[in-house]
Amino acid sequence: MGQLVGWIMANSAANRRRNGWVVSLLEIQPTDRVLEIGFGPGLAIADLAGLASQVHGIDHSAAMVRKATRRNSRAVRDGRVRLVHASVDRLPEFGGPLDVILAVNSAKFWEEPAARLRELRRLLRPSGRIALAIQPRCPGADGATTARAAQEHHDLLVEAGFTTIRVETLDLDPPVACLLAINPG
Template identity: 70%
Template sequence: MAGWIMAHRRSNRQRNVWAVSLLDVQPTDRVLEIGFGPGVAIAELAARATRGQVYGIDHSQTMVQQAGRRNTAAIRAHRVHLAHTSVDRLPSFDDPLDAILAVNSVGFWPDPVERLRELRRLLRPAGRIALVSQPRCPGATPDTTARAARELQDMLTRAGFIRIRVETLDLDPPVACVLAANPAAEPR
């Protein structure tokens, strides 16, 4: 039931499509979404990475099944790969990723700064990450969203990301998307 609501609530769809648009996914990109829920953003990522690869992990088997149904054609075409696992048990990716997306999931991660460091190691130099937060606590306000954005910025900074910026989507409550880049490789 929760997956159906997440997939069909207009604000959830709007938030996911907006977040994907901010990542500037290119046709050949290799992208990972962490905590993909019913697969709305996975579908949007696959529509943009038409010659690339889209990976998704989620800790809920139910969400893997729902996202699998939503993305059947891309899975059959071997462009989308979904796994039932958690962020602290990442599968192996043969090549570096170009972009990573996490919508409303960082708050559930064990030791999020360490997880972000691991994710940074999976990104190519100058690879992009987007962490999205739309607070769902009772009485959430624009200030609640701003605090969540500052926390995400701090975590990304501590994990070694650079060029951190915040974008906001005017929903109720507002959505913050904190974007950052992996530093370029050190010269040898």
């Protein structure tokens, strides 16, 4: 089942567009150390590997770790990408502060999301950036559904201590909201 879901995710034009868009919003620098949470088939990981000095990824699905590792095999072999079967509530070590953290359509599944975000904030260097992208998938989801989800995620980011929060929107059906925030230090 995981392989089928991964194939669908990897071959969906909307998934490709959404992931590429989120990466473009992050303004990744060549020296950045990045973590993607819930990387699925590794679409954003592939984009990030060409931009950042080091890319870490965690996913709770062993099938997605295998798929993303195959997709990014050269960067994994070169040591630029490290993909781990792990959950956001049991994070591995990343060898120092991170510059950027992103999660595309995964934060809504986290238990105690404010606590998870506080923990992620501790992993970021001062002025480090986080991006949470949301595209609601419930029946009848529309722009209003996306706006409500964005507000919920905004409130969680504030509760976790992030600042300078802005929301960008990608016009898909339903729209995608990406919340970008800063770790004040």
